Amino acid sequence: MATKIVKSLFKSQPLGILFTPQVRYKATLPSLKFEYHDLEPTISREIMEIHHQKHHNTYVVNYNNTIEKLESAVSKGDTNTIISLEPALRFNGGGHINHTIFWETLSPCSSQRSSDLDKAIIQSFGSFEAFKNNLSAASVAVQGSGWGWLGYNQKNKKLVTISCPNQDPLFATTGLYPLFGIDVWEHAYYLQYKNVRADYVNAIFDVINWEAVSKRYNDAISQ
Numbered sequence: 001m002a003t004k005i006v007k008s009l010f011k012s013q014p015l016g017i018l019f020t021p022q023v024r025y026k027a028t029l030p031s032l033k034f035e036y037h038d039l040e041p042t043i044s045r046e047i048m049e050i051h052h053q054k055h056h057n058t059y060v061v062n063y064n065n066t067i068e069k070l071e072s073a074v075s076k077g078d079t080n081t082i083i084s085l086e087p088a089l090r091f092n093g094g095g096h097i098n099h100t101i102f103w104e105t106l107s108p109c110s111s112q113r114s115s116d117l118d119k120a121i122i123q124s125f126g127s128f129e130a131f132k133n134n135l136s137a138a139s140v141a142v143q144g145s146g147w148g149w150l151g152y153n154q155k156n157k158k159l160v161t162i163s164c165p166n167q168d169p170l171f172a173t174t175g176l177y178p179l180f181g182i183d184v185w186e187h188a189y190y191l192q193y194k195n196v197r198a199d200y201v202n203a204i205f206d207v208i209n210w211e212a213v214s215k216r217y218n219d220a221i222s223q
């Protein structure tokens with residue numbers, strides 16, 4: 001995703017210059033393509049503002065901090081520390097990946113699914129309604145915090161609905177290409193929908209950016 005380390009932070013150099021810092025890219029909070037209030041009444045301005053500025057930003061900050069610790073551990077050959085950083089990488093890196101996809105695939109403007117995506121939904125689920133029911137059920141059934149996903153299996157070329165716990169990123173943990181995810185952490189809906197997660201999940205279908213999801217599907221089948 002947005003973050004990658006192009007070169008190791010330190011690189012051996014000849015002629016007595018032992019280490020030279022290299023350019024590295026940090027994860028950054030992506031800006032939204034719409035205003036915080038634009039998804040109302042489906043998702044309130046207050047939820048969007050806190051979700052983006054506080055929750056997502058915290059994942060970005062903590063992911064970058066963990067990457068710094070990882071680079072330091074790698075430079076020292078500290079294998080124990082490298083291994084111990086895995087949960088923080090998964091949680092914060094996953095949180096960054098998941099929310100970046102979330103914002104990209106929501107929109108106040110209605111848009112059409114591509115004919116290719118529509119065809120794939122029918123082939124995989126039988127009908128759009130059956131797909132919606134499957135994704136809703138997977139999302140509502142998440143115990144505690146997590147995500148419901150529409151993913152693409154690049155091996156058998158089928159769409160699937162599935163849930164992931166916590167911030168586990170779909171691709172890294174299952175190999176499925178993420179097309180659209182529903183964040184069912186309480187921070188995503190509680191201020192507005194209280195304990196009724198099913199109402200939030202049902203409503204979010206009104207603000208899906210199908211153009212963006214179709215593009216992700218196109219990317220998924222092209223790789």
Ligand code: MN3
Nearest residue numbers: 055183185188
């Ligand atoms: Mn969230």
